[in-house]
Amino acid sequence: MYPYCSQEYLRHDYRKPLLLKEILGYHADIISLQECDTTFYERELSLILKANGYLGDFQIKSDNVREGEAIFYRTDRFISINSHSIKIGEYLRDSEHLENIRRRCSLVSEINTHLLERNTAFQIVALQPKEQPNEIFLICNTHLYFHPTADIIRCLQVVIAFERIKEIKQLYEQQNKNVSIVWNGDFNANTTSLAFHLLFTGVLLTDINHRSYNEDYAEIIKDFDYKTSIELSTYSNYEFTNYMVNYHGVIDHIFYDAKKFKFHRCIPMPTQQEVTKFTALPSCEIPSDHLAVVIELAIIK
Numbered sequence: 001m002y003p004y005c006s007q008e009y010l011r012h013d014y015r016k017p018l019l020l021k022e023i024l025g026y027h028a029d030i031i032s033l034q035e036c037d038t039t040f041y042e043r044e045l046s047l048i049l050k051a052n053g054y055l056g057d058f059q060i061k062s063d064n065v066r067e068g069e070a071i072f073y074r075t076d077r078f079i080s081i082n083s084h085s086i087k088i089g090e091y092l093r094d095s096e097h098l099e100n101i102r103r104r105c106s107l108v109s110e111i112n113t114h115l116l117e118r119n120t121a122f123q124i125v126a127l128q129p130k131e132q133p134n135e136i137f138l139i140c141n142t143h144l145y146f147h148p149t150a151d152i153i154r155c156l157q158v159v160i161a162f163e164r165i166k167e168i169k170q171l172y173e174q175q176n177k178n179v180s181i182v183w184n185g186d187f188n189a190n191t192t193s194l195a196f197h198l199l200f201t202g203v204l205l206t207d208i209n210h211r212s213y214n215e216d217y218a219e220i221i222k223d224f225d226y227k228t229s230i231e232l233s234t235y236s237n238y239e240f241t242n243y244m245v246n247y248h249g250v251i252d253h254i255f256y257d258a259k260k261f262k263f264h265r266c267i268p269m270p271t272q273q274e275v276t277k278f279t280a281l282p283s284c285e286i287p288s289d290h291l292a293v294v295i296e297l298a299i300i301k
Contacts, residue, residue, distance in 0.1 A: 002244075002280075002282060002289070004245060004278070004279035004280055005278070005279075005280075005282055005283060005284075006284070009282065009283065009284045009287075010282065012037075012040070014287075015282075015287040015288075016040070016044065018285075018286075018287040019287050019288070020045075020048060022287075022292065023049075023292075024048075024049075024052055026267070026292070026294050028074075028294065029073065029074050029077050029078070030071070030072070030073050030074075030078075030127075030139055030182070031049075031054070031070075031071070031072040031073075032069070032070070032071050032139070032141040032184035032185065033069065033070040033071075033072075033141075034069055034141070034142075034143040034185060034186040035067050035143060035186070036058070036067060036068060036069065036070040037066065037067050038058070038060055038066040038067060038068065039066065041056070041058050041068075041070055042058075045070070046058070049072050053074055053075055053076060054072040054073060054074055054075065055072065055073060055075050055080065056070055056071060056072040056073075057070070057071045057072075057080065057083050057085075057123070057125045058070050059083075059085040059121045059122075059123040059141075060121070061087075061119040061120070061121050062087075062119040064119075065119055068121055068123075069085075069121055069123040069141045069142065069143060069185075070141075071123060071125045071139055071141050073125070073127055073139070076130070077129065077130060078127040078128065078129060078130065078137075079127065079128045079130060080125060080126070080127055080128075081126040081127065081128050081136065082125075082126050083123075083124065083125050083126075084124040084125075084126065084138075084164070084168045085121060085122060085123040085124055085125075086121070086122050086124075086164055087119060087120065087121055087122075088115070088118070088120045088121070088122050088142075088157050088160050088161065089115055089116045089117060089118055089119070089120065091122075091160060091164060092105065092115055092116060092160050093116055095163075097163070097167075098160065098163060101156075101159060101160065101163070104220050104221075104224055105156060105220065107219050107220055108216045108219055108220060110216075111152060111153055111156070111216060111220070114145065114150070114153050115153060115156055115157065115160075118145055118153075120142065120143070120144060120145060120157060121142065121143070122140070122141075122142045122160075122161045122164060123140065123141040123142065124138055124139070124140050124141075124164065124165070124168055125138075125139045125141075126138055126139075126168070126172065127139055134176070134177055134178055135177065135178050135180070136172045136177045136178065136179045136180070137179075137180050137181075137182060138165060138168060138169065138172075138179060138180070138181050138182070139182050139184075140161070140165060140181065140182065140183040140184065140185075141183075141184050141185055142157075142161065142183075142185040142186075142187070143185055143186045143188075144157050144158070144185070144186070144187050144188050144189065144195065145157060145188065146188050148247075150188075151189070151193050151194045151195065151212040152194060152212060152214075152216060152217050152220070154187065154188060154189050154193070154194070154195040155193075155194035155195045155197075155198055155204070155205075155212075156220070157195070158187075158195050158198050158199055159198065159204075159226060162198075162228045162230060165181060165183075165230060166228070166229070166230065169181070169230070180256075180257040180259075180260035180261065181230060181232065181255075181256070181257040181260075182254065182255070182256045182257065182261070182297075183199075183232065183254070183255040183256070184253070184254045184255075184293075185252070185253065186251065186252050186290065187199075187251060187252065187253055188251050189251060189253075190249045190250055190251055191236050191250055192211075193212070194210070194212050194217070196253070198228075199232055199234075199253070199255055200232065200233075200234065200255075202227055202228045202229075202230065202231060202232070203226065203227050203228075204221050204224070204226050206221070230257070231257070231258040231259060232255040232256065232257065232258060233255065233256060233257075233258040233261075233262075233263070234253050234254060234255045234256065235254070235263045235266055235295055236250050236253060238250050238269050238293075239269065239272065240269070240272075240275075240291070241253075241269070241290060241291050241293055242281075242289055242290045242291070243272075243275045243276075243280055243281045243289065243291070244280050244281065244289050245279065245280045248280075252290055252291075252293050253293065254293055254295055256297055259300070260299065260300055261297040261298065261299060261300065262297065262298050262300055263295060263297065263298075264295075264296040264297060264298045265295070265296050266293075266294060266295045266296070267292075267294040267295075269291055270286070270291065275291075
């Protein structure tokens with residue numbers, strides 16, 4: 001997969017100290033990771049981060065895929081109330097309240113099969129700020145379907161995930177909590193994609209000239225006036241968050257509740273000269289083909 005990178009630099013024992021140094025070096029309040037190896041999480045990462053003031057939650061993709069999503073939080077800032085994670089395909093298949101969405105997806109059998117059979121996990125951890133007992137932050141984390149031509153599938157995965165967020169948000173609002181959303185992940189979706197459009201605007205894209213608007217998409221969204229009440233914003237002013245020889249783009253994002261948070265600043269990305277110093281990523285200096293997206297949010301009073 002990375003013929004330009006020596007196997008020596010792809011070995012876990014080489015990458016591990018680089019990853020740990022970078023993760024801890026950001027001094028983040030909340031950390032979200034994707035494609036996190038299960039053994040690494042259980043035997044090393046969770047223990048090292050605990051020693052540095054963090055506790056974590058892990059959502060595995062499946063018993064056959066020993067990786068998943070991880071969320072860590074600073075224990076001096078937050079209390080974990082609960083985890084509400086799902087497998088997107090299982091949630092679509094089993095949830096009664098998704099009947100309309102399920103019927104829409106079934107209109108195109110190939111898309112429906114991918115949605116039901118993919119082991120895409122959607123992780124949600126409810127955190128309570130220690131000084132604000134009436135506040136709940138729903139920290140969401142996912143890694144959407146990777147295939148380059150799967151924009152429609154990723155868009156529908158976002159629809160399903162939005163429904164899960166709405167369900168959990170209502171659960172805490174019934175307890176008289178103020179609920180806010182932060183949604184991080186490898187969305188495999190650039191800023192012109194169907195999935196990004198839905199995340200940023202809250203509605204499905206209807207531009208027939210869009211590159212992903214085809215007969216399948218038109219069939220699914222026909223008379224489907226989907227709109228989420230969750231208003232998200234993001235900062236995506238990067239040249240790339242992923243850099244390989246045959247592709248680079250902005251596909252990793254942090255979306256946040258536009259009513260609760262405002263963007264303050266970000267850690268700058270490495271330059272193109274830096275990421276191509278050894279052809280592409282990963283390399284002997286940067287241990288992943290994805291770059292960390294690190295932002296600071298201010299709470300709107």
